[in-house]
Amino acid sequence: MAEMTANGYELAANRKPIRPGLILTWTVLLVGGLLMITPLLYMFSTSLKSAGQVYDLRLIPLAPSFDNYVKVLSDGRFMRWFLNSALVATTVTLSNVFFDSLVGYTLAKFEFRGRYFIFLAILSTLMIPTEMLVIPWYLMSSQLGWLDSYWGIMFPGMMTAFGTFLMKQFFETVPDDFLEAARIDGLNEFEIWWKVAMPLVMPAISALAIFTFLGNWTAFFWPLIVTTSKELYTLPVGLSSFAVEQSIQWELIMTGAALATIPTLLVFLVLQRFIVRGVMLAGLKG
Amino acid sequence: MATIELQGLVKAYNKTTAVHGIDLTINDGEFVVFVGPSGCGKSTTLRMIAGLEDITAGTLSIAGAVVNDMAPKQRNIAMVFQNYAIYPHMSVGKNIGFGLYTSKLSATEKGQRILETAKILGLEDLLDRRPSELSGGQRQRVAIGRAMVRDPVAFLFDEPLSNLDAQLRAQMRIEIKRLHQRLGTTIVYVTHDQIEAMTMADKIVVMRDGRILQVGTPTDLYENPVDVFTARFIGSPSMNLLTGEIAGGKLSVNQTVAAGLDATAFAEGPISVGVRPHDLLVGAPTHAGFEIAGTVTAVEPLGSETLVHLDIAGAEAIATAPGKLLPRVGSTVSATAQPGALYLFDAQTEQALGRL
Structure with a gap:
């Protein structure tokens, strides 16, 4: 038990403090990443929707189907x-x-x-x-x-x-x-x-x-x-x-x-x- | 196998002349080492022999045929580069086989030749490896293998060992020398390392400022250098050079007259006196040769001997003492040299005048 506690202290001591700069960097990257990936996700999402659902903006279609792919191909x-x-x-x-x-x-x-x-x-x-x-x-x-x-x-x-x-x-x-x-x-x-x-x-x-x-x-x-x-x-x-x-x-x-x-x-x-x-x-x- | 002849070979780049009309005969099967400081024209000369540099003037013949205008491949020579230049995208086997690129041998014969070459160089287990998986010494061996495999009339080596560490360099020196003894092919080798030149060459060519200063066997060059440059370039540590004077048939250095030496054969006046560190001894019994006192500035114990750095009236010199003798820094010691150990040079022209 004592050993575990000692280890616990050691781990806590070794953990690097999170710098504010790092938080900012990650936030900017996250926002940038989301901005990049959202259109792609909507592209795939819309391709799985029927014509009537196109303007329904939910990301996961209600009734996803590959009909569009069959039609296009x-x-x-x-x-x-x-x-x-x-x-x-x-x-x-x-x-x-x-x-x-x-x-x-x-x-x-x-x-x-x-x-x-x-x-x-x-x-x-x-x-x-x-x-x-x-x-x-x-x-x-x-x-x-x-x-x-x-x-x-x-x-x-x-x-x-x-x-x-x-x-x-x-x-x-x-x-x-x-x-x-x-x-x-x-x-x-x-x-x-x-x-x-x-x-x-x-x-x-x-x-x-x-x-x-x-x-x-x-x-x-x-x-x-x-x-x-x-x-x-x-x-x-x-x-x-x-x-x-x-x-x-x-x-x-x-x-x-x-x-x-x-x-x-x-x-x-x-x-x-x-x-x-x-x-x-x-x-x-x- | 072939004799290589250089007659009045000149290499000029626009207004700079790198090689000033050199003459040299490299005999069949000879191991010739070009040695000299950086920029002396040794590599340029080698590249002219290889066909990688155009010849500005003069003739170059290999096996009796003038090859000035022949492409490298038509000269049937092989070259090993300082940076190995083995292709990173090919396996060891393919790299060695690349030397046979233009050969008309069948695939089986080529395979056999590659294997034979790899065996000679101890690379047979590495044939499928990529260069990135090899050590420096192994890469250098692959480069040699690529040169060897096609049985060229001559091998050209351009500072092949300068990228290896000291221990590996010593090992590869012996390997290349053994290879020469085994194959008997003419080798032209360029280095700035005089130890490589001394240990490997049948004939050393000392170059400076695009000119050949002296050609001879290692012993020749060591014993009878033609001028101060060659004398100091060949031999390690370098020859000591002291200022002296001949007056009344006697040589004096730093006001010490070498009473036992007869210098009547030399003209009176100032003179440069050379003595090799291994001939200038500290702690040796005095004799009728040359003796001079100096202050010890540093001591380098090498085990078998000790190098003693001396200050002789402002001039630096290195002497040798037996291994167990370690003179104290700052003390004054006496160093002696046997008769015949002194090399005399003209103080102005630096040309050799003879031994004393």
Whole structure:
């Protein structure tokens, strides 16, 4: 008994006092977290409600059912838009990973005249807002016959200044010894980039892939402008048409939105471990 | 296996010249160590041999063929880097096998070669591990394995041991030396550590400011350095340098005349006198050589011997005493050197004049 009491005192003595700053931090984080998660919860909640219950704001539906999911998934248009979005986002992501890395690597690891100027030129395009670019993109698509086509949706994002900048900065952290060792082992410059440098910047590639995929999966403005036929709509454009066509069917829009989050979650789950894992320095003595 | 010849090799970066036209022949199977302080051009020379730096002027031949314009892979040389440069995303086996990237061997033959190499280096149980799971010494061995596996004409080592702790460095020194004896392949090795140079080399190349100062065997360099720089660079602790004078055929240092030494062969006037710490003895019986008194400023007992730091009229010097003798700091002791232990250098040009 005495021992227990002693332990009790010890525990109480070891417990850190709760600082007011900490309470404030947690409160701010909690409020922020709730603000973030509430729309998501309502999205899932509404997707389980019938049309009549949509404006009933309780979080847990009275009679939850998956009818909306069945309705949306059996509607051919939804699947088409879903696949369009998947195709566009995947292609643009792969293209960015390939070209941004290639240009970033070249700018980071090769000495040539005009290298700095080229980098600045690429970087300066970051200062031009998308809204300003839409008209030239549209004119270009129109003149080249790319309007209302997959290529038309994808071409502006196939390579980005941000991605190039991100990859260049990461490739600069790859020690030259790795590349020189590969050069001596007989790899050509393309192989060195692909087989040695790229695996060493996996965290950056993953980050770039997640950003690009999310950006393109949720892209609305440009796909809306460039597409006219419904078969070419991407998911956000298609879902918005639910709201315009008939009276707004919130339960269907929310079901579509809930389904639309699945691929982004998957991409994040698959790639996040590469971001967390820092493999770079394991082969070098720091 | 091949002879490597450097003729008038120059490396210039814009306005700076890193290597000023060096000439050197590295014989087949020789272990040559380039040694010198940072920025002396030793690594640049090695990188030119590897093909990682363009050659500004001069010719570089490997096995009789000029290779100035050949890519690294065409030179069939292998290189081990200071930072190991083993690929963290590949297993040990794959890392070693990477050396065979361009080889036309079948997968089975490659596997055999990797295993043989791993066995030589004691890595056979680690083939599936990632570099992050290895110790520093094991990583260095993997880097050597990748170089060894393809049977190159020469190995180039760029300060391979400088990241290891002292104990491991000593162990790896012996391992690399054994490897050389076993394989008999030409090795060009760059280090700033003169102990590595002395213990491993068949031939040492001392460089300074992009020029070769002296080429010779370790004993050659130790016994007959061409100038003060080489004399002080080779040997540990460094050679002591005292200011002296030759007058009337006798050498005097700090007003003490070395009566027993005949210096008539040397020109009269001021002179620099070098004596190695292991030749300058405290507590040894006096003899007809050189004797000088100094104040003890510090004592370093090493067990088998004691290093005694002396102040000889303002100049610092290190002498050696037997292990059990520990002179008191502040006391005045007499240090002696045998005839022939003194190295004389021109006071102005610092060039060697001979031994006394």
